[in-house]
Amino acid sequence: MHGLAVTTVEGIGSTKKKIHPVQERIAKCHGTQCGFCTPGFVMSMYTLLRNKPLPKMKDLEETFQGNLCRCTGYRPIIEGFKTFTEDWELMQNEKGGCQMGDQCCKVNRQNDEEERDDLVDTGAFVPYDSTQEPIFPPELKLYDTFDRQELIFHGTEVTWHRPVVLKDLIELKAKYPKAKLVNGNTTIGIEVKFGNRVYPMLLHSAYIPELTDIQLTSTGVRFGSAVTFSNLSKYLSEQIQVLPEHETRIFVAVVDMLRYLGGKQIRNVATIGGNIANASPLSDLCTVLVAAGAVVEISSVRGSRVVTMDEHFFTRYQTTILQDVEILIAITIPYSNSNQYFHSYKQSRRRDQDTAIVNCASNIIFGENKVIEEFKIVFGGMGPTIMVPVRLCAEMVGKLWNEETLNWAIECLAEDVSLLTDLPGGMIQYRRSLTLGLMLRTYWTIMEKLSSNRHDLKDLSGSRGFSNQIARSSQIFHIHPSSLKTDTVGKPIPHISAFRHATGEAIYCDDMPPFKNELYMAVVLSTKAHAHFTMDASDAVQMEGVRLFLSAADLPHELNCIGRGNPNAVFVEKTVTSHGQVLGAIIAESQAIAQSAARRVKVTYEELEPVIISIEDAIEHKSYFTDVTNPCVAEKGNVDEIFRTAPHIIHGESRSGKQEHFYLETQCTVAVPKEDGELEVYSSTQFPNLLSCAIAHSLNLPMNRVPVIVKRLGGGFGGKELCAGSIAIPAALAAQNLGCPVRCMLDRDEDMLITGGRHPTYIKYKTAFDDDGKILATEVYLYIDGGYSSEATDLITRVALINLPNAYNIRNIRTYGYMCKTNTPSNLAFRGFGAPQAMLSAEYMIREIAEFLKKDPLDVARVNLAKEGDVTFYDHIMENCTLSRCWDECLTNSSYSSRVSAVNSFNRANRWKKRGIAVVPTAFTVGYGTAALRFAAALLHVYLDGSVSLTHSGVEMGQGLHTKMIQVASRALEIPHSLIYTSSIATDKVPNPNITSASVNSDYNGMAVLNACEIIKSRLEPYKKANPEGKWEDWVAAAHWDRVNLSTTGFYKNPSKDFDWKTMTGTYTDYLTMGVACTEVEIDCLTGDHQIIRTDIVMDVGESLNPAIDIGQIEGAFMQGYGLFMLEEFMFAPDGAILTKGPGTYKIPTLSNIPIEFNVALLKGACNPKAIYSSKGIGEPPLFLSSSVFFAVREAIKAARRDAGVPETGFKLSAPATSEVIRLACEDHLTMKIRKVQPKETA
Structure with missing residues (x-):
């Protein structure tokens, strides 16, 4: 940061003085919920405006690639910030400013004074004037004093050296050959923080003129190795505009690939040389450079050399031909010519800011009559280094560019590209299918440009990506007139803390200033899934600044639990049963010392068998929290008799995986000792009472001495109900012992290791139905993965069983719930509390019945839909049941009938792109099954x-x-x-x-x-x-x-009585919150990628207390559910190690995942006499509606399979339906080829 000007969110505006227009608009447009991500979005937008005062929408989308939000679903953030764009100004001149044009609700709906579509009055915004921004510090802008300074910083373990002369850098590298060169610190910074690497000498090379120089030469563009991705992209984009098209084809491919390489913040500092030297086999840029034959210049004290990047440049995993004393000086990216065609592709789990699963670049030069003169195709993600299929590249020369050649190339790739079965990252068959699919895409992309003849348009769809459209949305709600001028109930007022969120003034637990004599705590975590262990902390406690080490030895056994009767220990005593269990804690004078000391604690393991990772493992080993002969059972009606007489019976199953909460604020606590034994505890918990009780129990204090204080959370979603004690009790114990305040905030990887997530679920069902598709009875076996303890699993199992029928009236039902015990972190409450996983099976039933009877799934759903007066199997009378109204209004709002025809037409016209549309209802039980919690x-x-x-x-x-x-x-x-x-x-x-x-x-x-x-x-x-x-x-x-x-x-x-599980009578739920969603998607059959084209939701929230907040909850829940059903994949190694423990490997939805068109309507005229002012609870109920994406994708897959001539039914789609799952479900001649050639055994 030396010599740089830094502006934070607090520096651009505040509620005490004057807020900035960026802050105002995100707050007034309801773009903040928990608020933890808001400063990041504000500063990204502010940065964009400082660089481009009137941006376009595509600039916004690019700017926010590096920003994550877990609450809002992104729509209101974009709605607020799009008002700064050129596109917005154009929209205001069309149809009164509504981007919906002729489809605007104001055009098509009858006039109604109570109906509103304006959550915010954009006319009241303070105008933005870029000329009024603070000027950049003149002493930095006009003078390069700081840039010309050589710097040396000496730390206890590391020396940071910043030379500013190339000769000095080369000599330093000769003197310290193992020194690491640092430019943007995007890789080394991660290795140091999360990989605990120590590099004694770091050489910062970003200020050497020769390394940041850009030159246009006779052969191409020469970039210094310290040129950032952003500057690389900017310069190439400028050349694309001025040079002939045929000379810039490689440049276009580089720019296209860079668009999805990291986020904007990363691209602003990451450099081309650093990316090459890092030598990742997943590097998007290196794949393109090898295909292009880029030329690199290398220097050392021994001299200089010039090397062409080819298949020999990367010698092994993360290793290049560069010697220890050599430095990469520059890279030249060549021009293309008129007979040359160059293309690049990337497939990842998520389009924005994600590492490639496989990437590809092709460089093909043609002679006369489409004869191939040079052919090169390069793949990343197919082994320890960038991979070039040498035989294919050699034998393609001289062939004609036609389908015969394509078929030969695919056969060659299928035979030659066979991966090891233990390749890091797995997905062997998917990766191999991508190589064939990307070869086919390359063929059709070039064929479309190479020939003037018309080709089958169905096949040409394989050459095209998804269309880029400006996101649009609508929000329809109703305000009931009130005689009170001061009455805000039912009005869309902003979140009470919105402006403090936007200015950075909102205080979260770790934002509190340090107390006097405050210490920091770091935890020691288990690194085995099932083992006996011993610990030796002697080295750690001898470190300077370490004050205390705590373990199970410091708590009596009866007090070593996270609350009375809780099965989880504060500190594990003898045997670990999962990675990430807390073994001990180091308390030190700073976070850095505490974490360093925690790593020095020696833990010796004696590994045990079995290691149970999955539900299948648990079933095999009969590992359950409940007796296998006595599972949790919910039963109503005469199931056996109906199965004996039913006209039709189907058997099926559904699966859903683990989902991480990924609240943006990790678990945090500050324990402050007071007089007379009092401990004041600040925590990021959802359950202060439980935490107070747990701390009091372990420290042998009365609860009146342990006040727990919570200001706000940076997200919770159920993940902060029961886990807070894992760090709060050790911190409180340390504070009590040392008489000093103790703070602890988990790093992201620690949080993901310690805390569990949504319960993985496997459901088998047997369902009887009549000729109309009416469900007569069902029997369900539910297997739910609780992890190593059952602290929340029993209740979640029961909620899942109750909610299993979803919105359908199934009166005869028998369910068995098996709570599986595995050697994984203890899974917790998560928004929906087991219901979404169970509801998935009900939707599967509806669709499989429809396929069996050859009926429309909507007809089968409608005949089973619950209605007014129905009695559920858990004895609840359906009162004020609006499911049919929601259903009909959703079909109308979405123009479902006409869009089904459009989807069918699209599918007939496109072979490699398919669309699907699906409608899904939900009816979610709101309330506790236990009266004591009401x-x-x-x-x-x-x-x-x-x-x-x-x-x-x-x-x-x-x-x-x-x-x-x-x-x-x-x-x-x-x-x-x-x-x-x-x-x-x-x-x-x-x-x-x-x-x-x-x-x-x-x-x-x-x-x-x-x-x-x-x-x-x-x-x-x-x-x-x-x-x-x-x-x-x-x-x-x-x-x-x-x-x-x-x-x-x-x-x-609440006056209602308890629920009796034996008789299935009493009050299980206060009421049900209902809604319906219709979603249309498009899938890429070659890669498994998908895009949500449009989602329409109609939700019954009763009489909304605050439409803006309720709509925000609906949109946020939908996108979080989208992650569950489509994207978020939690992975374990066979030994139980957690592979997805941070944003680098675990992907939550980003802005690029939201529907292109997202419409939400609150049902008019709904009431709910069972809640305050006739409102309804809304946090969890909408989440399952995102399964409409899942089932729309399933419909698209069916269309793809139909075209490929394989059975369109009978395939299984598990959640999450990732790109891998979708591609392999779209069986075709390519997937059949890879099945013929088996992967190689482990080397």
């Missing part, structure tokens, strides 16, 4: 000036709970919401608070808040009557001076 409390203080302090028992984690509660109180007290403030939630404010989960918190806390408000109102009523012309402040003051208590608690107890 409560909430609130605390209300009214101050002399009329301001109100409101506290309740719910934790704000992005779902807008505080905002909604303030709206409730505002209506109840009949005062402006600006008078009401909610600070931290704390167990010494509202004691024994309930868990924040299950989508009921607005319901229960809202009723508790209403109760408190009604008490205060009743106390103020005499003063209001005495002074009817007065104001709220007058009545408050009068009551105060009359010594009336203006503080009260509110409490709500």
Whole structure:
């Protein structure tokens, strides 16, 4: 950072002075929920505007490639920021500013005063004026003093040397041949932080003029090795505009590949030389450079040499021909010629900011009559180095470019490209199929350009990628008129913390300034899945700055648990049963010392068998938390009799994998010792009461000495309900022992190792039905992976069994739930709590019944759809059932019938691209099956000036709970919401608070808040009557001076009775939240990639407390569910090691994954008398609607299989349906070829 100007989110605006237009728009457009990602988006947008004051939409999409959000679903972020673009200004001149054109709801819908489609008034935005931005520091802009300085920084383990003269760098490399060269630090920084590498000498070469120089030469463009990807792309793009097209074909391929190489932030610092020297076999750039025959210049004290990049340049994994003393000086990318065709492709799990699974570049020169003169095709991701199929490249020369040659090339590749079965990353068959598919794509891409003859357009679809369209959306909601001017209930007011999120002023647990004498804690984690172990911390505790080591030896056995009766230990005692279990903790004077010392703790293992990783392993070894002969059972009706007499019976199964919560704020705690044994604990927990109880138990304290305080969470999704104690108890124990505050915030990899995720699920079903497709009975075997402990698995299993029928009326049902015990992290609550995994099987039933009867799946779904008055198998009467209304409105809004015809037409016209469309309903149970959890409390203080302090028992984690509660109180007290403030939630404010989960918190806390408000109102009523012309402040003051208590608690107890699992009677759910989604997708049959073309959702949220928040929850849940069903793949090694433990390997949805068109409508006229102000819980229910993407993809796969002449039914599609799953399901002549040639055995 030496000599650089740094501007942070706090530096561009604040709520105390003046917020920047970027901050204003993301806040007012509801683009923030938990807020943890918001500063990153703000600064990305601000940076774009500083560089391009009037950007285009494509600039936005490129800018945000490196930004992740887990809450919003991205739509409102883009809606806010697109108002800065040139495209937005053009939109305002068309159809009154609506990008929907003739399809605008205002054009097609009847006029209704209550119906709204404007969540925000864009006309009220402060105009953006780029001329008013602060000027760049003149001393940095005008002078290069800092850039010309040679720098040397000496650390305890590392020396950082920045020479500014090439000769000095070359001499330093000769003196320190093992020194690492650093430019953008994008690889070495990761290796140091997460790989715990130590490089004693680092040479920073980014300020040497010769290495950053760009020259246009007679043979091509010469780039210094320290030129960044962004500058490389910019310069080549400029040359593409001015040079003849035939000379820039290689440049075009490089620019196209760079567009998806990392995010914008990475490309701004990563360099071409660093990428080459890193020698990754997955490098997108190296594949292109080898195919292009790029020329590299290399220097050392021994002299210089020039080398052409070819198949010999990379000698083995992450190794090039460069010797230790040599430095890469420059790279020349050549011009192309008129007979040369150059193309590059990349397939990854996710289009943006993801490492390639396989990449490809082809360089082909033709002579006369389409005869091949030179042929080169290069693949990355097919072995330890960049791979060139030598036989193919040699024997293609002299052949004609026709289908006969194509078929020969595919045969050759199928025979020659056979990978080792233990190739890192796996996906052997998929990778091999990609080589054939990309060869076919290369053929059709070139054929389309090479020949003027018309070809079969169906095959030409293999040459084309997905179309790039500007994302568009609509949000339809209704506002009910109110006689109160101050009433905000039902109105789309922004999240109460939105502006603080946008300015960086929102305080999260780790944002609190350090306390005096504060220490830091780092944890020691298990690195085996099943083993006895011993520990030796003697080396660690001798390090300077280390204050304490804690382990199971420091807690009595009966107190070494995360809460009374919890099966999980604070510190594992003798035997580990999973990677990532906490063995001990180091407390030191800084984070760096603590983490370094934790790595020095020696752990010796004696490995045990078996190591059970999967549900299949658990079934094989009969490893269950429940007795195999006595599983969890839910049964209703005469199932056996119906199976004996039913006209039709099918058998089927469904699978869904593990999903990581990936909240952006990792688990965090600060334990502060106070007087008289009190411990004040700040935590990022969803369940403060449980954490207080657990700490009190382990430290042998009463709970009144352990207040737990929570301001806000940076996301939770269920992952912070039960896990907080894993670090909070050790931190509290250390604080108690040392008498100093102790802090701990897990790194991302630690968080993913310690905490579990969504339960993987395997379901087998047997279903009876009649000729109309009506389900008569079903029997289900549910296997659910709990991990190494069952702390949440029993409840999740029961929720899954109850929600299994989804929105369908299945009265005769028998379900068996088996809770599998595996040697993996203990899985936890996750948005949906087991229901989405179970509902997937119900949707499979509907579609397989339809295929069996040769009916439309919509007809089968409709005949089974639950309706008003139906009684569920768990004894719930369907009241205010709006499923049919949601269904009909969704079909209308989505123009389903006409689009089905359009999809069929598209599929007839395209062989290698297929589309599918699917409609999926949901009916999600809202409430707890246990009556003891159906409560909430609130605390209300009214101050002399009329301001109100409101506290309740719910934790704000992005779902807008505080905002909604303030709206409730505002209506109840009949005062402006600006008078009401909610600070931290704390167990010494509202004691024994309930868990924040299950989508009921607005319901229960809202009723508790209403109760408190009604008490205060009743106390103020005499003063209001005495002074009817007065104001709220007058009545408050009068009551105060009359010594009336203006503080009260509110409490709500749901009156319903407990649910009896034996008789399947009682109250399991308060009500159901319902909705329907229609989604259309397009898949690439050659790669398995897909794109969501359009999604329409109609959701019954009752009378929404806040339409903006509810729509945000719907969109966010949809995209999180999209990750579950389509993208997010959690992987283990055979020995139980976790392979996906960070954003580099675990991919959540990005902006590129959202539907091109995303329309959400809240059902009009719905009511719900069972919740506050007739609203409904909305956090979890929409998530399953994203399975509409899954089933639309399934329809597209069926179309592909039909074209290939293979059976279109009978194939199994498991979630997540990744690109690998989709491609291998699209069986064709290419996949058949790779099956003929088996992979090589392990070398």
